[in-house]
Amino acid sequence: MSQKKILLLGSTGSIGTRTLDVVRDFSDAFCICGLSTFGRVDMLKSQIEQFRPRAISVSDVAKQKEARCLAESYDIKITFGENALSELVAICEPDIVVVATVGIAGLKPTLAAIAHGADVALANKEVLVTGGDLVMASARAKGISLRPIDSEHNAVAQCLLGQNPSKVRRIILTASGGPFRHFTQEALQKVTPEQALKHPTWRMGCKITIDSATLMNKGFEVIEGHHLFNMPLEQIDVVIHPQSIIHSFVEYVDGSLIAQLSVADMYLTIQSALMFPERRPNYLAPLEISALSALTFEKPDCERFPCLSYAYEAARAGGTAPVALNAANEVAVRRFLNNEIPFHHIPHIIRKSLDTHKNHQASSLEAIEETDRLTREDAEAL
Ligand SMILES: NC(=O)c1ccc[n+]([C@@H]2O[C@H](COP(=O)([O-])OP(=O)(O)OC[C@H]3O[C@@H](n4cnc5c(N)ncnc54)[C@H](OP(=O)(O)O)[C@@H]3O)[C@@H](O)[C@H]2O)c1
Numbered sequence: 001m002s003q004k005k006i007l008l009l010g011s012t013g014s015i016g017t018r019t020l021d022v023v024r025d026f027s028d029a030f031c032i033c034g035l036s037t038f039g040r041v042d043m044l045k046s047q048i049e050q051f052r053p054r055a056i057s058v059s060d061v062a063k064q065k066e067a068r069c070l071a072e073s074y075d076i077k078i079t080f081g082e083n084a085l086s087e088l089v090a091i092c093e094p095d096i097v098v099v100a101t102v103g104i105a106g107l108k109p110t111l112a113a114i115a116h117g118a119d120v121a122l123a124n125k126e127v128l129v130t131g132g133d134l135v136m137a138s139a140r141a142k143g144i145s146l147r148p149i150d151s152e153h154n155a156v157a158q159c160l161l162g163q164n165p166s167k168v169r170r171i172i173l174t175a176s177g178g179p180f181r182h183f184t185q186e187a188l189q190k191v192t193p194e195q196a197l198k199h200p201t202w203r204m205g206c207k208i209t210i211d212s213a214t215l216m217n218k219g220f221e222v223i224e225g226h227h228l229f230n231m232p233l234e235q236i237d238v239v240i241h242p243q244s245i246i247h248s249f250v251e252y253v254d255g256s257l258i259a260q261l262s263v264a265d266m267y268l269t270i271q272s273a274l275m276f277p278e279r280r281p282n283y284l285a286p287l288e289i290s291a292l293s294a295l296t297f298e299k300p301d302c303e304r305f306p307c308l309s310y311a312y313e314a315a316r317a318g319g320t321a322p323v324a325l326n327a328a329n330e331v332a333v334r335r336f337l338n339n340e341i342p343f344h345h346i347p348h349i350i351r352k353s354l355d356t357h358k359n360h361q362a363s364s365l366e367a368i369e370e371t372d373r374l375t376r377e378d379a380e381a382l
Pocket residue numbers: 009010011012013014015016036037038039040059100101102103105123124125126149150151202203204205206207208266
């Protein structure tokens with residue numbers, strides 16, 4: 001296999017650092033041509049030393065001086081500002097762009113990667129939530145494959161291999177249920193960011209961990225699956241599976257269910273996405289089926305966790321409604337993490353934003369960005 005050049009956007013995050021572990025372990029197959037961070041310049045420095053990229057990007061304007069010195073000392077290119085990540089794509093000429101940024105920030109560079117003709121390994125699920133139609137249309141026009149770095153969609157892609165997609169009856173996404181699965185409405189009003197950040201089965205960045213606690217993460221995954229697999233929303237279901245061993249199911253018209261199981265470690269998902277459909281041995285301990293005491297399943301409770309139903313609602317409305325859903329959620333999650341609002345105000349803010357949103361077609365990046373900006377302004381004021 002010839003070495004593929006990877007541009008890793010969001011290299012200092014949870015998915016970013018795990019991606020570097022995979023690249024390090026399969027250095028015959030992959031090398032790094034570019035790295036980016038929002039503002040963790042120290043961590044980026046040690047990554048530069050190990051992976052010697054051609055160029056880097058630092059988004060935080062407050063870190064520009066420090067970042068410029070860093071780039072000069074290693075004699076590598078650096079990009080700043082609003083289009084920094086898209087410019088990095090042009091400089092690095094990657095074979096694969098791993099989009100591991102968070103929120104809508106990943107949308108523009110994903111479109112730039114597709115325009116450049118690179119394959120996209122997508123962790124940043126908000127890209128398809130906000131720009132699903134646009135991204136999928138661009139990818140189809142360019143013949144680009146989108147490789148999901150979400151354990152659920154990666155599982156679905158594996159379960160679809162070699163099968164006839166027209167024979168799929170349903171996709172069933174599994175959800176851990178988050179740390180508050182058994183909490184009452186009253187108890188949910190008192191939870192703190194510290195409690196919400198303790199996910200029972202996965203170690204992830206702060207934003208997705210809160211999204212998992214509200215079940216918005218699963219709502220986003222429903223929208224992501226709808227776009228990735230061209231699957232009508234009514235054929236995508238969610239089941240709570242607290243052990244996070246089965247990463248999703250595909251049900252076929254004859255009643256057969258095919259599932260993918262593994263230990264809960266994003267290393268495997270990232271490796272699978274980068275090599276898909278090839279498989280190679282890795283260092284992960286095998287899943288000991290005989291040691292598993294139980295695999296349990298239950299229906300999600302949309303009364304206590306309404307974000308899941310808000311995501312279905314926004315996806316059904318289409319247009320810019322999912323953009324408003326995402327923008328309100330980004331604002332609400334940040335405000336919760338800053339101790340400005342209680343946990344149960346996250347769905348309140350999203351509900352109000354959806355109620356006041358004036359839906360438009362999301363056919364251009366400008367339309368999406370405008371909805372994002374307006375919804376944020378309103379959600380900040382709520
Ligand atoms: N973590 C998981 O296991 C997992 C699983 C499935 C899907 N995902 C999805 O993957 C994405 C990344 O998740 P994560 O857990 O890795 O997040 P994370 O740990 O917060 O990392 C995010 C990365 O993006 C950078 N970044 C943040 N905001 C940015 C902005 N506005 N512009 C440019 N760069 C920015 C961060 O830089 P700094 O380090 O400077 O903040 C960091 O490198 C999310 O969309 C998440 O939903 C994650």
